[in-house]
Amino acid sequence: MGGNQSISNVLATCRQTSKHVTGPDGQTTKRGRRFIRFFTQQVTKGSRCGLSVGSSNHQEKQMGKYASARNFGYGKSMSYAGSQALADRFGGGHFNSVAAHSSRFGQFADYLKSAGIRDAKDVGQSTVAAYGQQLADKVEAGEMSVAYAQNLLSSVNVTLSALRGDETIKVSPASFVGERSHVRTEAPGGLDRTEVQTASTSMREAGLGRAAAVTELAREFGLREREATLGNLGRWSKEAKQQGAINITEGTKGGRGNEIDRWVAVTPAGMDALKRALEASPDGSKNLLEAGESYISFVRGELNAGREHLKEAGIVTYHDLRAAYACERYQQLTGQEAPCVAGGLLADRDADLQARETLTEELGHGRVDVVASYVGGRK
Numbered sequence: 001m002g003g004n005q006s007i008s009n010v011l012a013t014c015r016q017t018s019k020h021v022t023g024p025d026g027q028t029t030k031r032g033r034r035f036i037r038f039f040t041q042q043v044t045k046g047s048r049c050g051l052s053v054g055s056s057n058h059q060e061k062q063m064g065k066y067a068s069a070r071n072f073g074y075g076k077s078m079s080y081a082g083s084q085a086l087a088d089r090f091g092g093g094h095f096n097s098v099a100a101h102s103s104r105f106g107q108f109a110d111y112l113k114s115a116g117i118r119d120a121k122d123v124g125q126s127t128v129a130a131y132g133q134q135l136a137d138k139v140e141a142g143e144m145s146v147a148y149a150q151n152l153l154s155s156v157n158v159t160l161s162a163l164r165g166d167e168t169i170k171v172s173p174a175s176f177v178g179e180r181s182h183v184r185t186e187a188p189g190g191l192d193r194t195e196v197q198t199a200s201t202s203m204r205e206a207g208l209g210r211a212a213a214v215t216e217l218a219r220e221f222g223l224r225e226r227e228a229t230l231g232n233l234g235r236w237s238k239e240a241k242q243q244g245a246i247n248i249t250e251g252t253k254g255g256r257g258n259e260i261d262r263w264v265a266v267t268p269a270g271m272d273a274l275k276r277a278l279e280a281s282p283d284g285s286k287n288l289l290e291a292g293e294s295y296i297s298f299v300r301g302e303l304n305a306g307r308e309h310l311k312e313a314g315i316v317t318y319h320d321l322r323a324a325y326a327c328e329r330y331q332q333l334t335g336q337e338a339p340c341v342a343g344g345l346l347a348d349r350d351a352d353l354q355a356r357e358t359l360t361e362e363l364g365h366g367r368v369d370v371v372a373s374y375v376g377g378r379k
Contacts, residue, residue: 071120072163078109078120083296085162096226096253103296104155120163128156128169132176139177145317149177182370183377184340188323189315190219191341193269196321199313203306209280210288210298211306216273218318221264222325222363225303225318226251229288229295233278240266240274250287251295252364262364326363326374330355339376352378 074081083102090098111131117123132153138144153173161167190196196219203212210229217228230251239246248262266274282290289298307317315321327338333355334347345352356371363374372378 070118072165074163076118078112078118079106079300081120081163082106082109082159086159089158089162099226099296100151101155101158103299104152105159106296106300107152108156108159120160123160123169125169125171128153128160128171129176131156132171132173136176136178143311143316145319146178148317148319150174153177183372184323184374185376187338187341188320188327188374189310189313190321190324191327193219195313195315196324199306199310199315202309202312206305206309208302208306208309211302211309213273213277213280213288214303214318215306215310215321217277218321219324220267220270220273221246221248222322222329223248224251224253224322224364225299226295227364228277229298229303232286233274233281233288234286237274237278240271246274248364262361264362322363323374326359326371329359329362330375333358339378341376345376345378349378 070076071078071081072085074084079102082105083098086098086101086105108131111134112118112123112127115127115130117127135144135149135152139146139149150173153171153176157167157170157173160169190199196215200212200215203209203215214225214228217223217231218225221228223231227248227250231246231248232250236246243263245263245265248264252262277288281288284291289295303318310316310318310320327341330336330338334351336342336347336351339345347355353368356368356375359371359374360366360368363371365371
């Protein structure tokens with residue numbers, strides 16, 4: 001490449017020689033900008049790049065800010081490398097998606113570490129298949145839901161693709177752990193509040209006060225783990241006292257909280273849950289995270305530790321608590337047990353539909369049919 005080549009030509013060359021210059025939205029990524037700067041510097045010096053198309057990925061990663069060549073040049077730590085590759089893949093945006101995939105890929109990284117694998121370059125199809133089988137065993141034993149197992153494997157697919165720059169290694173989540181059902185057929189764990197009390201008490205005795213707070217908030221307000229963790233507890237407490245309801249805006253799926261108000265009524269049990277969550281909140285924090293602590297590290301640390309206490313109390317996942325809220329709320333709205341609890345639809349169909357519309361709003365979804373995964377079908 002000659003010294004008189006224009007910057008626009010440099011950009012065109014970069015896009016031809018690297019898969020990481022632009023993200024899926026066509027915007028230049030951070031790694032892409034570093035790559036372009038390198039070429040620009042070489043043009044300014046009037047030197048030749050000497051870079052062939054076949055070696056572009058390797059050369060680019062050597063120029064990055066990561067000193068190690070491990071994990072395709074994204075850093076020594078597998079989980080960290082995964083999060084950086086995802087940030088590049090999504091062009092520095094889609095923060096919730098990056099956080100969710102990073103958190104789930106972290107569990108795969110832990111699995112690899114226990115197997116003695118510390119470099120993503122050493123991960124082959126058989127490695128991912130073995131992980132998929134382990135998840136399938138947990139689903140079979142009732143220790144993990146099909147939906148969650150599928151999400152874990154999907155995140156492995158996405159993150160490995162981001163790291164490698166191709167889709168050479170990929171598995172079908174459904175082929176390992178089965179098809180997910182979008183209609184709940186059994187009562188969720190935690191519908192009986194004594195199970196929730198048993199789990200939260202056990203967590204607090206184990207020093208997991210914040211996980212206990214997430215447990216109780218999820219049950220009393222139908223919150224996702226992220227919403228319970230990132231919610232502004234001071235504001236919620238004030239709203240509960242003044243308006244008898246709280247507005248869920250932080251940590252919402254797809255950033256819906258920034259656009260749509262989502263008010264959930266506060267019961268006496270909900271007030272108690274808020275009070276205990278405030279007590280568990282670290283000093284100087286508005287939510288349940290420590291200063292400088294990321295949501296991902298909280299999930300991989302304390303929240304994951306709390307899962308064993310949930311299972312011992314008969315609750316499969318934190319998400320079951322969200323379903324328990326929905327089933328209880330359904331009965332309040334219709335006067336009948338939820339279909340998944342009663343074994344079929346008992347409520348009048350009009351009342352059933354109205355309840356599902358209310359729950360769609362309270363749970364933060366955009367479609368009424370999704371509620372079937374919480375309370376059961378309409379047959």
